[in-house]
Each structure stands twice: as structure tokens, then as C-alpha cells.
Amino acid sequence: MPNPLLGGQMNRRRALQLIGATAASTALIGCSGGGGTNNATDKNATGEVVFWFPSGDALGNPLILKMVKDYNSGTGKKAKIHVTAKGVPAANNAIKFTTGMTSANSPDAIQTYGFDQIPQWAANGFLRPMDSYLNELGLKQSDFYPHVWQMMHFGGHTWGLLQEWDAELLCYNKDIHKGEPPTTTDELDSLSKEYTKFDNKGRLTQVGLIPWESGGFTDGGWGDWGLIWGAQFYDYDNGKWTITKPENTKFLEWYLKYVDMLGGRDNADKLVSSTPKMYGYSDVFNHGTAAFSMEGEWFPKELAATTKGQKVVNYEISPKLVSAPGINSGKMSTVAGANLFLIPTRSKNPGASARFIRYMVDTPQVVAWSLPIGQGMPTVKSGKDPELLKGLPFMSMWADAAEAGWYQPIPVSPVYSVFSDSMSTAIDNVTRKKQTPTDALTQVSEKVSQALGRFRQSNPKWESE
Numbered sequence: 001m002p003n004p005l006l007g008g009q010m011n012r013r014r015a016l017q018l019i020g021a022t023a024a025s026t027a028l029i030g031c032s033g034g035g036g037t038n039n040a041t042d043k044n045a046t047g048e049v050v051f052w053f054p055s056g057d058a059l060g061n062p063l064i065l066k067m068v069k070d071y072n073s074g075t076g077k078k079a080k081i082h083v084t085a086k087g088v089p090a091a092n093n094a095i096k097f098t099t100g101m102t103s104a105n106s107p108d109a110i111q112t113y114g115f116d117q118i119p120q121w122a123a124n125g126f127l128r129p130m131d132s133y134l135n136e137l138g139l140k141q142s143d144f145y146p147h148v149w150q151m152m153h154f155g156g157h158t159w160g161l162l163q164e165w166d167a168e169l170l171c172y173n174k175d176i177h178k179g180e181p182p183t184t185t186d187e188l189d190s191l192s193k194e195y196t197k198f199d200n201k202g203r204l205t206q207v208g209l210i211p212w213e214s215g216g217f218t219d220g221g222w223g224d225w226g227l228i229w230g231a232q233f234y235d236y237d238n239g240k241w242t243i244t245k246p247e248n249t250k251f252l253e254w255y256l257k258y259v260d261m262l263g264g265r266d267n268a269d270k271l272v273s274s275t276p277k278m279y280g281y282s283d284v285f286n287h288g289t290a291a292f293s294m295e296g297e298w299f300p301k302e303l304a305a306t307t308k309g310q311k312v313v314n315y316e317i318s319p320k321l322v323s324a325p326g327i328n329s330g331k332m333s334t335v336a337g338a339n340l341f342l343i344p345t346r347s348k349n350p351g352a353s354a355r356f357i358r359y360m361v362d363t364p365q366v367v368a369w370s371l372p373i374g375q376g377m378p379t380v381k382s383g384k385d386p387e388l389l390k391g392l393p394f395m396s397m398w399a400d401a402a403e404a405g406w407y408q409p410i411p412v413s414p415v416y417s418v419f420s421d422s423m424s425t426a427i428d429n430v431t432r433k434k435q436t437p438t439d440a441l442t443q444v445s446e447k448v449s450q451a452l453g454r455f456r457q458s459n460p461k462w463e464s465e
Helices: 012-021 060-073 075-079 093-101 118-123 131-136 146-152 185-195 222-228 246-261 265-273 299-306 350-360 363-370 386-391 395-403 416-431 437-458
Strands: 047-054 081-088 109-112 160-166 168-173 204-206 292-296 315-317 337-342
Touching: 047 060, 047 093, 047 350, 060 075, 060 081, 060 350, 060 363, 075 081, 075 350, 081 093, 081 350, 093 109, 109 350, 118 337, 131 350, 146 160, 146 337, 160 350, 160 363, 168 395, 185 246, 185 292, 204 265, 222 246, 246 265, 246 416, 246 437, 363 386, 386 395, 416 437
Parallel strands: 047 081, 047 109
Antiparallel strands: 109 337, 160 337, 168 292, 168 315
């Protein structure tokens, strides 16, 4: 895989999330659901903690190792806790974590890149719920942003403590669009039509927006534009999929307007494929040939890292919510991913592990993690931390959006990966006019239903789905 900081086809965050989610669906191996419920705590727990983290991250790994070293020489030493950190190689990372957690030599605590596999691990009984640790660790629901809490607490339990999250805001190229940022899809449509340019052979040379090419890690942009158009694919309160709700087709119908505006999906693809790859998603925006794009909080730091010595797009981040006519969903983006610290059910020292994890998600540590990378903070306190905002002033916009409730979590379902893969295919089929929006979403729903059927056979006690 190309080094994303030296100009490969993936940005660092996407590459690492793929590391974390590799073969996640294979984790559904038939254990009965509910997880380990023996989560009695000991606030004075001491001793050795074996901690596994994903290796292969040139930026993140040194940070994690430094935090562990500092813990062992400071807070941990005082608490008589020592942490031994072990990097788990990137290839088939999720399988290695799963195998390790289910063996007699299970680690005591883990950090994972990506969220997709965590509901699967919880449902299969691989994780120890952390409910009774929260009060003891001085944490409560109100400390966390609502979408963060939903990614920690589902299926009747709190499964881990979140280190960071990723979500998008609208960015615009100031050399193309010189006015105020658009706040409605109608404004986007009008401006995009104005900014779309063709050469004398009908090939695209500039676009306002290619909506299915932006949208972070929700491939095809369903996690952003779908929300803005009022789509709701998952009922978070009841833990049920709602893929075929009539309003879920609206964003796909809107996509078809852009297919025609751009001269067809193939024409848009030619512009995308002819653009040099230096960052990943929305390279047409990074190279100055698109006026608008959805980009995550990692974008400013990674763009700077991948364009050293090159001309950098003259962009601005809009702090404003985008709404669709008659919708006004109040939402902007589905969280693209998240890192969590977790305690395996077979942990030999869960009490000391919980104390170590609490240290790792405290404000100084998550700020130290974010400063060189750019990552959403788990708590309101850390999101407004002066050191963070001094180093990364743009993060205030993500904190404000989080506090305003613009973000929602990834569907906390053990079959989410099936949905995500199927949605990517559905969006391709719709924008290539191979399927209608209704037919495409019906097919997604059928695939998810089949996966749920297999899941329920081996997990009849899981409280949702």
C-alpha cells in the first residue's frame, strides 16, 4: 500500500481504517451474543497490562508508544501499573485482533483503528462491557458528544472509550468560488452548473461538485449527502435497519441531476482518473478542478503533508450547515470512523486496563494525538481545549458542529460492513443508470437482511437487530 503521506492513492486515515477493518465480517464466527458481563471493577487494581495496538502507522505509532512510556514512568508507576505495548502488524489486522482476543493469551487492552468490527466483537462476546468502570473512572454520558456516546454505548452496554472520530464539513475553492459558501443544495446546484466547464471535445476540465466522489469514508457520499437530504438508513434508538424508507432515495435522485450536468458518469470518471493522486478522495478538489467538496478534519494536515513543494489549493472550510429544500435535517455527516480503546473478555487484568485506558483518553493524551494529525475529540472538554485550538484553529468548527448535533455515528450494527459495501455498489449502479434509486436500495436491503439472518442464527440474544 502506498505511503499516504508521500503521495499514494489513499490518505493516511483511509489507509489506517482499512487496516482496522480488514476482513471484519469474518469476525462473526458463531458465539452467542451479549458479551462478557462480569465487569466488576477494582479502583485499586495494579499489575501488568498487555496492550495491543495497530502497527504500521508512521505518525500514530510513535505517539502511542510515547504515551505508554510516559504512563509507565508517571501515572502508572504511582498506581503500580505497568503497560507492555505490542504492535499488531497491519496485514489482516482485524483477524489478528480477533484471534488474539479469543485465545488463552489474550491481551488485556487494545486500541483499534476503525469502528466497523466493534459491534461484531461485542455481539460475539469478545469484549468486556465497561459500564461499571465509568463512574469509577469519573466519566459520565454528558462528558461526551452525543454521537460519540452512541458509538461507545449500544446493545445495552458501554463497550469501550473512544479516542477520536472523523466527520466532514463543506470546503470550497476560493479561486473558483469567491463569495460566501452555499448553505442549500439549490445554491450548490446553481453554482455547480456555473462552474462546470468542458473543452471543445466535450471533456470536463472543471466541475462545481462531483457528489459521489466526496464524502470521506462513506463511499459514494451517502453518509453526508444522504443525511442532508433526510435519509435515515438505520434506526439508532431501536437498532433496526430502515434502508427502504421512501425519503432515502432523494439524495440518489439528486445525484442523477449531477450525472446529467457533468455529461454522464463516464465523463466525470475521466476527469477523476486523469487527476494525479496525492491524497485520496476528492483529488479533483485538491488539484483545483472542483469548486466544492466534503472533507474531514484530517484534511488540512494531510493536504499540507502531501503537497510540500507543490501549489496547494486555495480553500476555505465552511462553518455552515447545508440543507436540502423542504428537508432541513439539521445533519451534515455520518461519522466516517473512530478509534476506541477496549478490554477483551479474556483480559487477565481488566481493572488495571480500565485505569490505563482512562489515562489514554484524557484530554492531554487525545490532544497530543490530534495535533500532528487532525482528529475529532471525544469529549466537549477536549474539543474546546486551548492547546488543541491554538495548534489547529480549524478544529473549532468541528467542535461547534459536534455540539450542534450535526453528526451521527456509523450504524452500530454487526452487519454494517455489508451495508457499506452494498451502498457503494448501489451508488455506482444508480449514477451509471443501471438501476433506479428505489431498486438499488431494495437490493441493499436484501443483502443486509440476508446478513442479518446469518447473524441472528449465531447471536439470538443480541438485543438489537
